[in-house]
Amino acid sequence: MRRMRSLTALLALLAGLLGITGIGPAARAEPRVPLAAGLHIGNGRLLEGNGNDFVMRGVNHAHTWYPGETQSLADIKALGANTVRVVLSNGHRWTKNSPEDVASIIAQCKANRLICVLEVHDTTGYGEESAAASLDQAADYWIGLKSVLAGQESYVIINIGNEPWGNTDPEGWTAPTVAAVQKLRGAGFQHTIMVDAPNWGQDWQGVMRANAQTVYKADTTGNLIFSIHMYSVYDTAQEITDYLNAFVDAKLPILIGEFGGPADQWGDPDENTMMATAERLRLGYLAWSWSGNTDPILDMTVDFDPARLTDWGKRVFNGPDGIAATSREATVYGDGSGAACSVGYRVVGEWSGGFQGEIAIRNTGAAPITGWTLGFDFANGQAVTNMWGGAPKQTGASVTVTPASYTATIPAGGSVTLGFTATKGGTNSAPTAFTLNGSACATGQALSSK
Known part of the structure; x- marks a missing residue:
């Protein structure tokens, strides 16, 4: 799970699994010619600039809370990942990551041949969590980083804000999500943009699922991907397959941007079905999290040490449908740089x-x-x-x-x-x-x- 979440939010998260609306069969994403020179969306799939299908296989790394753990990206790559989702802060709730720091993270990703998903974590639980930042504030942070991000479209995906809406009035998620996407496009960003679901990322009331087409059409480039976070709400195979298939059938791009496997007091996520379904549908997944959680059952390593994988880490990296068996490095790292x-x-x-x-x-x-x-x-x-x-x-x-x-x-x-x-x-x-x-x-x- 994320670094912080209230008990009330987690209890509410499990209250309303019934009645989730679906994406209607007529509401299919319209193919567009992408403007991005690098990573982009085509026919509901994440593609590289050369048209190669790219399936994210990686983990989340809590950089903003542990800025000294600079070896982590190399360690994550060495275990087979092709992508890392990096936790950043816009300064609203935690210490702001500077342009210099973000540039360094991108350079480390590239040096380790990883695709870099950058996310603002301060938005977590907005509307329910009083300390959370808005998506508009997150968009302003990205605009302030434009000089660092420009030209990195082949290597960087911008995840506007982590879990940017709580369980209170989740229908309020759609309009600010559209506005933040359009604000970034208006500022000239050509990157693939990732948007997280409401309900603390788990969309158990189906708001993102029902409004995905509206949000997607609001992006003038079509280079937008949806991210669902799967924890204890997703404890049956049917819930997992129904949700992911709804997006695939509608030709709307999606990945599992966070997921957990260990059972906790709220339930026992079905990580086996998550990973197997992602592999069957060729969808990306990014497991939470490398190390440093306040809830250590979700740590994949002990004290950031890749030689001390936890049971969760062993499952994600080396288990069935895991990273080691299914990850493929982005072909952009083979373009002119020589084979590794x-x-x-x-x-x-x-x-x-x-x-x-x-x-x-x-x-x-x-x-x-x-x-x-x-x-x-x-x-x-x-x-x-x-x-x-x-x-x-x-x-x-x-x-x-x-x-x-x-x-x-x-x-x-x-x-x-x-x-x-x-x-x-x-x-x-x-x-x-x-x-x-x-x-x-x-x-x-x-x-x-x-």
Whole structure:
């Protein structure tokens, strides 16, 4: 959950799950030509500037409360994330993050090859939480950062304000959300904008769901994505799938911008369905939170130490449909910057109808790679029959490999080696291209090809 929330708000959050309105079948988002040069929305999907579908897989990091934890972004990346949502303050409730600090955060995201979602946290629970800032005040903060944010459209998404409405009169969320989006567009922002739901982000009264089309159409660029926060309100599979499918069916972009899994006094969120459904629908998710919560059951690490993952951290990073298995790095980091990996492939020996091969994966980047997925295609109908060092899955010519426990981490500058046996026909050409976590790797020369 967030850093602060009143008991009254949480109790009220569970009071009204029935009667949530849906997005009608006729209310489908209209395709538009995006103005953004970088990350943008197309046909209800988040796309990179080159048109590549980008699915966020990452976590939230409480930067504004822990500004000294500068190693966290590298640690989050090393565990496989492709995105980090960074908590900032506009100074209304906590210490304001300066333009210099925000510029540094963006630079760290880029250095660690992460997409950076920046959010103002001071808006949390507006209308119910007396200390909260308005969305209009959050928009003014972003406008004050325009010189820092301009030109970063390929790397930065602006989440106007965290959970910007409480449970009191949630219908009041729509107009200020539209106004804040239009204020940023009027100021010349071309970034993809993210908007959070009312009801402390969980939209249990369905206000964002019912008014999403109105908000989306108010954005002149069409580059707007909705964020639902899923905690104890979402404790059944039906609630989760119904909500996400309503947006997908209407061609309205959505992600799970925060979610939790551990049970608390208000309920037991169904994180397994959240993650599985996000993967099935190819929607982003950003788990809460890396470390430093007032409620420590939602910490993924102990004291920001990536070597001390909690059960929640292990679930998010290494469990089924987790970050390590499903994250793919943004292709913008492969554009002209060189691959962060190289792969060597060779045939060790051959016999009639089969052969033994070897694949060496080298990490040419500056940070360890943990929890990888290797992808390649065979050209001549070869089929893997056994592998050591990794677990293969093959569909037709396409092979994906996930690591064994002893090859799961590839240190910076280091490598791991996989061995395998496979069937073959008369021709046994080497694969010509390899990807690691969705990014292209440099390819070493095959030592044998017949």
